[in-house]
Amino acid sequence: MKRFAAVLLAALMVFAMAACGGNANQQSSTPGGDAGNSTPGGGNDTPAPAGTVTIKVGGIGPLTGDLAQYGTATEWGAQVAVDEINALNGPVRLEYDFQDDTGVAETGVAAYNTLKDWDVDVIYGTTTTAPCIAVASETFADRYFQLTPSASSPDVTANKDNAFQMCFTDPGQGIAAANYMKDNNLGTKIGVIYNNGDAYSTGIAQAFADKAKELGLDVVATQTFPADTTTDYTVQLSACKDAGADLVFLPIYYTPASLILAQAKQMSYAPVFFGADGMDGMLDMQGFDKSLAEGLMLMTPFNASATDSRTATFVESYKKLSGGVIPNQFAADGYDCMYAIYEACCQIEGVGEMDHSQLCDALIALFTGGTFKVDGLTGTGMTWLQSGEISKAPVVVKVENGAYVNA
Amino acid sequence: MSFLSNILTGVSLGSIYAIIALGYTMVYGIAKMLNFAHGDVIMVGAFMCFFATGRYGLPPLVSVLLAVVVCTALGILIEGLAYKPLREAPSLAVLITAIGVSYLLQNGAQLLWGADTKTFTPIVSGSLSLVEGRLNISYVSLLAMACCLVVMVCLTLFTSRTRMGKAMRACSEDKGAAQLMGINVNSTISMTFAIGSALAAVAGVLMCSAYPVLSPTTGSLPGIRAFTAAVFGGIGSIPGAFLGGILLGIIETFAKAYISTDLSDAVVFAVLIIVLLVKPAGLLGKYVPEKV
Numbered sequence: 001m002k003r004f005a006a007v008l009l010a011a012l013m014v015f016a017m018a019a020c021g022g023n024a025n026q027q028s029s030t031p032g033g034d035a036g037n038s039t040p041g042g043g044n045d046t047p048a049p050a051g052t053v054t055i056k057v058g059g060i061g062p063l064t065g066d067l068a069q070y071g072t073a074t075e076w077g078a079q080v081a082v083d084e085i086n087a088l089n090g091p092v093r094l095e096y097d098f099q100d101d102t103g104v105a106e107t108g109v110a111a112y113n114t115l116k117d118w119d120v121d122v123i124y125g126t127t128t129t130a131p132c133i134a135v136a137s138e139t140f141a142d143r144y145f146q147l148t149p150s151a152s153s154p155d156v157t158a159n160k161d162n163a164f165q166m167c168f169t170d171p172g173q174g175i176a177a178a179n180y181m182k183d184n185n186l187g188t189k190i191g192v193i194y195n196n197g198d199a200y201s202t203g204i205a206q207a208f209a210d211k212a213k214e215l216g217l218d219v220v221a222t223q224t225f226p227a228d229t230t231t232d233y234t235v236q237l238s239a240c241k242d243a244g245a246d247l248v249f250l251p252i253y254y255t256p257a258s259l260i261l262a263q264a265k266q267m268s269y270a271p272v273f274f275g276a277d278g279m280d281g282m283l284d285m286q287g288f289d290k291s292l293a294e295g296l297m298l299m300t301p302f303n304a305s306a307t308d309s310r311t312a313t314f315v316e317s318y319k320k321l322s323g324g325v326i327p328n329q330f331a332a333d334g335y336d337c338m339y340a341i342y343e344a345c346c347q348i349e350g351v352g353e354m355d356h357s358q359l360c361d362a363l364i365a366l367f368t369g370g371t372f373k374v375d376g377l378t379g380t381g382m383t384w385l386q387s388g389e390i391s392k393a394p395v396v397v398k399v400e401n402g403a404y405v406n407a
Numbered sequence: 408m409s410f411l412s413n414i415l416t417g418v419s420l421g422s423i424y425a426i427i428a429l430g431y432t433m434v435y436g437i438a439k440m441l442n443f444a445h446g447d448v449i450m451v452g453a454f455m456c457f458f459a460t461g462r463y464g465l466p467p468l469v470s471v472l473l474a475v476v477v478c479t480a481l482g483i484l485i486e487g488l489a490y491k492p493l494r495e496a497p498s499l500a501v502l503i504t505a506i507g508v509s510y511l512l513q514n515g516a517q518l519l520w521g522a523d524t525k526t527f528t529p530i531v532s533g534s535l536s537l538v539e540g541r542l543n544i545s546y547v548s549l550l551a552m553a554c555c556l557v558v559m560v561c562l563t564l565f566t567s568r569t570r571m572g573k574a575m576r577a578c579s580e581d582k583g584a585a586q587l588m589g590i591n592v593n594s595t596i597s598m599t600f601a602i603g604s605a606l607a608a609v610a611g612v613l614m615c616s617a618y619p620v621l622s623p624t625t626g627s628l629p630g631i632r633a634f635t636a637a638v639f640g641g642i643g644s645i646p647g648a649f650l651g652g653i654l655l656g657i658i659e660t661f662a663k664a665y666i667s668t669d670l671s672d673a674v675v676f677a678v679l680i681i682v683l684l685v686k687p688a689g690l691l692g693k694y695v696p697e698k699v
Contacts, residue, residue: 064514066624068522196669226669229628231618234416235663238409255524255620262619266534266545287461288526 052093053352055345055359057082057338058115059098060108060135061127067103069281070330072322074127074149077331080317081338092345094338101126105134112138120144121356122341122363127330129153129199136163143357145364147341149333153199157388162360164367164388166333166340166378170203173276173299176394177204177249178211180299187247187272189220191240193233193260194251196224204251204276220245228253233260234267241269250275254282261292272297281328283402290402299394301378302332303404311377329378336376343374412542413664414657419548421656422555423617426610427633428640428648429562430603436579436643437599440498443505444485445607446630447512450623452478452608453527453615454520460528467530474608482604486597494593509627516623529616547616554609559649562602566645575599579643632659632675639679641692650690 059078061071075098082096097118099111108131112123123139123146126132132151139146140160147164148156154171157163168176181187190212194205205222212219220243223236237260240248248271250257257279264270275298283290304315304326314335318327341363345351348362366372367384374382379392398407427449434442452474459470489508493501534545566572577585578595586592614629615621632655640651655675662674682690 064517064522066522066622068517069524072522224669226672229624231620232416232420232660232663235413235660235668255622258524258526259618259620267543285523286525287457287528 052089052091053345054093054095055341055351056095056097056119056121057124057341058112058118058120058122059096059334060101060111060115060123060125060131061098062103063098063100065102065104067128070150071100071103071127073328073330074125074334076318076321077149077327077334078124078338079321080314080331081335081342083317085338085342090342090346092342092351094342096338101128101131101135103128103131105131107131108135109138111135116142121359122147124334124337124341125149126151129156132156136160139163143360145356145360147337149337150330153203154387154389155199160388161364164384165390166337167329167390168277168299168301168392168394169389170200171207172389173394174204174207174209174251175211176299177251177274177276178208178215178217180394180396181212181247181249181274182215182217186274186297187245189218189243189245189247191221191223191243191245191248191271192219192251193223193225193236193240193248195226195228195230195253195256197226198228198252200278201252205249208249208251225256228256230256231259233263236260237264237267237269240271241267245271247272247274250279252276253278254280254285258282258285258288258292261296262289265292274298277301277329283399283404284326284328290399293399293402296399297396297407298399299396300329300404301392301395302327302329303395303397303406304328304332305403314377332377336374336378336382339376340374340382344372347372409664413660415542415544415548417657417660418653419551419617419656420660421636421653422551423610423614423652424629424633424636424655425555425649425652426551426558426606426613427629428636428652429558429645430606430610431634431637432640432642432645432648433562433575433599434603435637437575438490438596440490440501441505441634442600442603443502443630443634444508444512445603446626446628446633447509447516448478448481448485448604448607448626449611449614449630450516450621450626451481451512452611453621453625454516455608456530456612457525457527457615457621460530471530471609471612474612475605478604478608478611479601482600482607483597485604486600490600491593491596513623513627520623522623524620524622527615527619527621529619530612531616545617547613551613551617554613555649555652558606558609559645562645571595571598635676635679638689639682641689644689644691644693647689647691654690 059075061074062068063071082094086093099114101108101111108126112135123144125148126135127150129151132148133155136146136156140162145162147166149166152167152170154169157165192205195201221240223239225236250260250273257275273296277300279298280300282288282293315327318331344363344366347366368386376382382390382392384390396407397404430445455474455477456470459465459473460467485508489504490501493504529547531546531550534543536543566576574590574595577590578592582592636651636655637648639655640647658678659671659675662671666674
C-alpha cells in the first residue's frame with residue numbers, strides 16, 4: 001500500500017510537471033523555459049529572409065503565484081505583438097522568451113540569468129515593481145536595455161540610464177488624479193483608502209496627498225490597510241462615511257477594491273469612487289456583480305471595448321491566445337513595449353553587428369533623444385524622459401452600464 | 408452604536424475562524440499532527456460552491472452539500488495518500504508533508520482554475536436593519552454565528568455520546584491502549600479528517616459569502632489565523648477552539664477599529680504571546696506533563 005501510494009504520488013507529480021510545461025508551450029510558443037536551455041523554439045517561426053536582423057527579447061514576470069494574472073497578461077500581450085511584428089517581414093525580427101519570476105526579487109534575478117545564458121539582447125520586464133528594481137540594478141551593471149510594461153515605481157528607473165517604463169509612474173498617477181478632481185470639481189470632501197504595505201499604492205497616495213494639499217482639496221479621511229489579502233474594510237469605510245466624504249480615492253488593485261465596493265453598498269454608503277490604473281480588470285472578474293461598479297471612475301491608459309481597429313485586432317488575437325480572456329492594460333502595455341523595441345531597433349543603423357551593450361547604449365540614445373515617438377494601444381506619440389519615465393496623457397474613464405465610457 | 412456593530416462584526420468573523428479552528432483542533436487532538444493543508448481544503452470547498460452556483464446554477468443548499476461531499480472525500484484522500492504512510496514517522500516528517508500537501512492543493516488549484524481572483528456569489532444576501540437603520544447585520548453574519556453554534560454543539564454531543572466519538576477520545580488519550588481495546592485507530596483518524604474537512608467546506612462557503620473574493624490562496628491566511636485561534640483556546644480542545652476563534656475575531660476587529668488598521672495583526676499576535684506566557688496550554692487546554 002505504502003509503495004503504491006508513493007508510486008501514485010510520484011506519477012501525480014510527473015503529470016503535474018508535464019502539464020505545466022505543456023501549458024507554457026501552448027500559451028506562448030516560446031523556447032523551453034529551463035535554465036541553460038538555449039535552443040530557440042516556437043512553432044510560428046518562418047525562415048527569415050536574408051538581411052533580416054534577429055533581436056532576442058527576454059521577458060520576466062510572474063507566471064505562477066499570487067500575481068500570476070499580471071505576469072501572464074504581460075506575457076501574452078507581448079506575444080501578440082511579436083507574432084504581428086514577425087509577420088510583417090520587416091528588417092528586424094523578434095525572438096521572444098518569457099521567464100517566470102513568481103513576483104519575487106530573487107527569482108527575478110535567477111530568471112534574468114537564465115535569459116543571459118540564452119544570449120538575450122533586450123530585457124522586457126519585469127511585470128511587478130520589487131523584482132524589477134532587483135533586475136534593473138543587474139541589467140544596469142551588465143549593460144542590457146530594459147523596458148518594463150508595468151513596474152511603476154520611480155525606484156525602477158532611478159539612477160539607471162538603461163531602465164525605461166511603458167506605464168505611468170505611481171507619483172505621476174497621484175498628481176494626475178488630484179489635478180483631475182480639482183479641474184472637474186468631483187467632490188467637496190475627499191476620503192482616501194490605500195494599501196500601506198504596497199509600494200504602488202503608497203506611492204500614488206503620498207503624491208496625491210501632497211498635490212491635494214497644494215491644490216487646496218479637502219481630504220477629510222485617510223485610511224490604510226496592510227495587505228491585499230485584507231477582507232474587511234468596514235472600519236475604513238465607516239471612517240470615510242463619518243467624515244462625510246463624498247468622493248473616495250482608491251489607489252489600489254481591483255481585488256480589494258471589489259470588496260470595498262460591495263461593503264460600501266452593504267453600509268448604504270454611496271460616494272463617488274475614483275481609482276487608479278490598478279482598478280482596471282475589475283469588470284472582467286469572474287462572477288463580479290457589475291452593478292457595484294456603476295459610476296466608478298478610474299484612470300487607465302487602455303480600454304478593451306474601444307472600437308478603433310488596432311485595439312479590436314489586438315483584443316481578438318489576445319483572446320485567441322489566452323482562451324477567451326479579455327486583455328487589460330498590462331497586456332496592452334506589453335504589446336506597446338514590443339512595438340517600441342521593434343521600431344527603435346529598425347531605426348538604429350548596424351543593429352545586426354551590435355552586442356547587447358552597444359545596443360543598450362544606442363537604444364538609450366534613441367529613447368532619450370527627443371525625436372523617437374511610438375504610437376500604441378496605450379497612447380499616441382509616446383515619448384520618454386531622461387529619467388526613463390514615459391510621457392503620455394492619462395485617460396479617465398467612468399463605468400456606465402458595465403462598460404467604460406470616457407469621462 | 409459603532410461599538411455594538413464592531414462586536415457583531417467581530418463575532419461573525421470569529422465564528423468563521425472558530426469553524427476552521429475546530430477542524431485544526433480535532434485533527435491535532437486525535438492524530439497529534441498539524442494539518443497545514445486545512446486552509447487549502449477551505450479554498451477547494453469555496454471553489455466547488457462557486458462553480459456549482461455560478462456555472463451550473465444549482466441552488467445554494469445543494470452547492471453547499473456538494474462542497475461538503477467533495478471536501479470530505481478530499482480530506483479522506485489526503486489522509487490516506489499522504490499521512491497514513493507516515494503514521495510511525497517522526498512528527499517533523501508529517502509536518503513537512505502537510506506543508507507539501509498545502510502547496511500541492513494551492514498550485515493545483517491555480518493550474519486548474521487560474522490565478523485570477525473570482526467574485527464569489529454569496530449563498531445568502533441582504534442584511535437585517537435594526538434601530539432605525541443605524542445597525543446593519545448581514546444575513547451571512549447571522550448564518551455564520553448560527554452555523555458555528557450548531558457545529559460546536561453537535562461536535563460536543565458527538566464526541567461525548569456516540570461510540571465513534573468515544574473512540575476518538577480514546578485515541579486522543581492513548582493510541583496504543585485504544586488499539587488494545589479493539590478500536591480501529593486508522594479508521595478513527597480517517598473519520599476525524601472527514602469531519603474536519605467537511606467543516607472546512609462549510610467555513611469556506613461562509614467565509615467567501617461574507618468576503619466575496621476567491622483565489623487559490625484564499626485559504627492560507629484564514630488557515631493560519633484559525634490555527635492561532637486553536638492554539639489560543641488550547642489546541643486539542645473543542646470548546647477551546649470555539650472560544651479562541653470568537654475571541655480572535657473580536658480582538659482583531661477591535662484592534663482595527665480602536666487602535667490601528669495596520670497594527671491589527673500585531674495586536675492579535677501580541678495577545679496570543681501574552682496568553683501563552685501565562686497559560687502555556689492555551690485558555691482551555693489541559694497541561695500534560697511530559698513523562699521522561
